[in-house]
Amino acid sequence: xxxxxxxxxxxxxxxxxLVPVIPFVLVIxxxxxxxxxxxxxxxxxxxxxxxxxxxxxxxxxLRERRTNLEFVIHTNSFESLRRPHNLAFVYxxxxxxxxxxxxxxxxxxxxxxxxxxxxxQLSGKVYKEEPWFVGVMQNGVHISDVFxxxxxxxxxxxxxxxxxxxxxxVLRATIDTYIFNDMVGRIRIGKSGEAYIINNDGVFQTxxxxxxxxxxxxxxxxxxLMPHDGIKTFMSNPxxxxxxxxxxxxxxxxxxxxxxxxxxxxxxxxxxKKDAFRNLRFAMYLIAGIVVTGLTAIVGLAFHQTGxxxxxxxxxDAEKKGLENQLIRATRLAELGQMAAGFxxxxxxxxxxxxxxxxxxxxxxxEMREKPEGIDDGSLAELEDSIRQxxxxxxRCSHITQAILSxxxxxEPDMEDIRxxxxxxxxxxxxxxxxxxxxxxxxQRIGGDAPLIHGDKGLLQQVLLNLLNNAIDAVLEKHxxxxxxxxxxxxxxxxxxxxxxxxxxxxxxSAENMDKIFTPFFTTKPPGKGTGLGLSVCYGIVENLGGxxxxxxxxxxGTTFTLRFPAAGK
Amino acid sequence: xxxxxxxxxxxxxxxREPGMDVKKEMKLMIVDDEERFLYAMExxxxxxxxxxxTASSGEQCLEILEKKRLHVVILDIKMPGLDGLETLRRIKxxxxxxxxxxxxxxxxxxxxxxGLKCGASDFLMKPISADDLLERVEDAFARxxxxxxxxxxxxxxxxxxxxxxxxxxxxxxxx
Numbered sequence: 125x126x127x128x129x130x131x132x133x134x135x136x137x138x139x140x141x142l143v144p145v146i147p148f149v150l151v152i153x154x155x156x157x158x159x160x161x162x163x164x165x166x167x168x169x170x171x172x173x174x175x176x177x178x179x180x181x182x183x184x185x186l187r188e189r190r191t192n193l194e195f196v197i198h199t200n201s202f203e204s205l206r207r208p209h210n211l212a213f214v215y216x217x218x219x220x221x222x223x224x225x226x227x228x229x230x231x232x233x234x235x236x237x238x239x240x241x242x243x244x245q246l247s248g249k250v251y252k253e254e255p256w257f258v259g260v261m262q263n264g265v266h267i268s269d270v271f272x273x274x275x276x277x278x279x280x281x282x283x284x285x286x287x288x289x290x291x292x293x294v295l296r297a298t299i300d301t302y303i304f305n306d307m308v309g310r311i312r313i314g315k316s317g318e319a320y321i322i323n324n325d326g327v328f329q330t331x332x333x334x335x336x337x338x339x340x341x342x343x344x345x346x347x348x349l350m351p352h353d354g355i356k357t358f359m360s361n362p363x364x365x366x367x368x369x370x371x372x373x374x375x376x377x378x379x380x381x382x383x384x385x386x387x388x389x390x391x392x393x394x395x396x397k398k399d400a401f402r403n404l405r406f407a408m409y410l411i412a413g414i415v416v417t418g419l420t421a422i423v424g425l426a427f428h429q430t431g432x433x434x435x436x437x438x439x440x441d442a443e444k445k446g447l448e449n450q451l452i453r454a455t456r457l458a459e460l461g462q463m464a465a466g467f468x469x470x471x472x473x474x475x476x477x478x479x480x481x482x483x484x485x486x487x488x489x490x491e492m493r494e495k496p497e498g499i500d501d502g503s504l505a506e507l508e509d510s511i512r513q514x515x516x517x518x519x520r521c522s523h524i525t526q527a528i529l530s531x532x533x534x535x536e537p538d539m540e541d542i543r544x545x546x547x548x549x550x551x552x553x554x555x556x557x558x559x560x561x562x563x564x565x566x567x568q569r570i571g572g573d574a575p576l577i578h579g580d581k582g583l584l585q586q587v588l589l590n591l592l593n594n595a596i597d598a599v600l601e602k603h604x605x606x607x608x609x610x611x612x613x614x615x616x617x618x619x620x621x622x623x624x625x626x627x628x629x630x631x632x633x634s635a636e637n638m639d640k641i642f643t644p645f646f647t648t649k650p651p652g653k654g655t656g657l658g659l660s661v662c663y664g665i666v667e668n669l670g671g672x673x674x675x676x677x678x679x680x681x682g683t684t685f686t687l688r689f690p691a692a693g694k
Numbered sequence: 695x696x697x698x699x700x701x702x703x704x705x706x707x708x709x710r711e712p713g714m715d716v717k718k719e720m721k722l723m724i725v726d727d728e729e730r731f732l733y734a735m736e737x738x739x740x741x742x743x744x745x746x747x748t749a750s751s752g753e754q755c756l757e758i759l760e761k762k763r764l765h766v767v768i769l770d771i772k773m774p775g776l777d778g779l780e781t782l783r784r785i786k787x788x789x790x791x792x793x794x795x796x797x798x799x800x801x802x803x804x805x806x807x808x809g810l811k812c813g814a815s816d817f818l819m820k821p822i823s824a825d826d827l828l829e830r831v832e833d834a835f836a837r838x839x840x841x842x843x844x845x846x847x848x849x850x851x852x853x854x855x856x857x858x859x860x861x862x863x864x865x866x867x868x869x
Contacts, residue, residue, distance in 0.1 A: 469772060469799040469800035472819070476728070476797075477730050477734070479820075479821040479822065480731050484737055484738040484741075484824075650727070651728050
């Protein structure tokens with residue numbers, strides 16, 4: 125009982141938790157997966173757009189400055205520009221185009237600085253061996269990396285060359301990098317997003333956010349200093365495969381890089397992963413919260429509901445049991461009603477006979493009184509006959525009432541272990557005289573180890589005597605006073621129970637009567653011969669003793685009543 | 695067992711003709727499976743001067759009715775074989791003028807109603823004293839006589855309205 129309770133409780137609890145948890149977890153996972161994908165795509169796209177826009181801006185800036193110089197060198201001759209007045213005029217015009225121009229210098233093919241306009245006095249020096257001069261003489265244009273130089277602030281130079289009258293000359297401008305620092309450094313994405321430029325060797329051309337690293341080598345350059353086309357996006361740590369990894373350490377950066385077109389410089393935009401995906405991170409915390417709360421709620425609710433369900437089931441069981449008991453009581457009452465009606469009928473019939481006898485006697489007595497001289501033996505004999513008949517009828521009534529009493533008796537049986545061989549001997553002794561008178565042989569057979577049964581000896585005797593009497597009646601009906609046989613058998617059944625049977629070769633029971641034989645007041649005997657209570661009383665006794673009673677019969681061949689009792693000591 | 699309306703019926707039908715010998719004229723039968731009851735009643739009623747028959751089963755009762763015209767039958771309901779109610783139905787179908795009094799040791803309203811529906815004229819519960827029984831029997835006989843008288847009256851009225859030729863013709867048809 126407790127075991128099944130626990131198992132039922134487990135089953136209910138399990139399904140109550142599992143059924144909501146599966147869709148809940150699925151919804152959470154799918155939701156997280158798709159929102160993560162979409163957030164990642166948007167973040168990467170933003171980073172790519174920024175890096176592309178700014179590369180474009182820097183490229184444009186460099187191209188414009190180069191074009192400015194190319195325009196100047198092609199519209200002016202070497203001779204005119206070496207004149208300081210003209211150079212100053214051109215410088216002023218250039219400053220009008222962009223105030224990034226710091227100074228302007230003119231060099232002949234030997235690298236001699238022939239004219240200069242700017243804040244320093246630099247003319248006269250020879251730059252023939254300088255790498256920038258070699259570069260411009262080779263390619264016609266040269267853009268240098270950023271350097272501090274003796275000026276002490278970051279700048280770079282753009283130099284362009286022109287062939288004029290068989291001679292090459294060079295125009296060089298110094299460009300202040302503040303504008304471009306400003307352009308790149310202004311980029312802020314979230315809290316940690318930044319942009320910077322490094323040259324071919326991994327040296328910072330603009331200052332990164334962290335530290336005073338301008339013109340210092342980039343410690344992370346190995347991550348991205350490699351040739352590639354277009355925009356490259358990647359995660360700083362190769363051990364972090366993607367945004368699904370819930371790793372948000374300080375070294376986790378999302379990068380987007382692209383090479384400039386005008387100059388082999390790399391534009392780098394980066395943002396801490398933690399920062400870039402902070403919405404996702406927030407969503408993750410929220411989801412974790414929801415999961416914990418949801419699971420707690422589901423489990424809690426499941427426990428609560430399981431308790432209620434189990435409680436309700438138990439109550440229903442109890443109600444059902446109550447209803448069953450009620451039904452049993454109702455059946456008992458109906459049986460009782462039936463019995464009472466049967467009882468009335470069975471008692472009223474002999475009473476009616478007695479009434480008849482009484483009336484007859486009264487009449488005879490009146491007759492006698494009217495003519496006392498005529499009292500004869502006949503009248504007296506009639507009176508005696510009537511009195512005898514009244515006695516018979518009264519004892520018939522009392523039989524019925526006794527049977528009723530034993531039928532209704534519900535007292536605890538007086539239980540003892542009964543040895544069946546002794547018991548049978550006693551019973552057969554009681555009945556053998558009656559059997560012998562009718563020429564019936566009673567045999568007994570006790571199978572096996574003379575089993576003991578636990579029961580009330582008196583009650584069991586009543587049952588056996590009743591069955592034997594029935595058997596004698598059945599045998600008489602069939603055979604008269606010759607050839608009757610009755611077998612009383614006791615033995616152990618296959619299931620260990622003790623079986624007692626009374627078998628006769630009498631008239632048997634017809635199929636239509638078979639299901640009525642245990643009904644109170646059902647009898648096939650003529651009025652006054654049977655109460656119709658014997659078998660129903662036996663049935664009640666056997667059941668009360670914890671046994672079972674069954675019958676099998678073939679009409680005209682005989683009947684066997686079988687009683688089964690649990691063996692003693694079990 | 696008190697049947698409502700019985701007294702009214704009694705009032706209507708108890709028109710005994712003075713000086714008439716009921717005992718001699720009435721033919722009575724008792725049907726019951728209690729042989730001793732039949733024996734005692736037959737003896738008593740014969741001693742009292744009634745013309746009484748007994749039958750111990752429904753079948754026997756119908757056999758006797760086939761041979762002999764009776765006025766009143768006292769019928770036990772619970773009998774082996776043909777039971778009282780079935781016997782009552784057959785009697786009423788075959789001999790509607792016979793008055794049947796049901797007798798039972800097992801009084802339930804249902805069986806009483808069933809009995810009266812089937813045409814029983816009275817319903818008695820065992821045990822009943824011989825005097826009460828005879829009183830009811832005589833009531834029943836009076837009713838049977840009243841009915842017979844009415845039929846006779848109707849018949850004679852028809853005769854009066856007919857020509858003697860018609861009467862003879864009817865008589866011939868009746869045969």
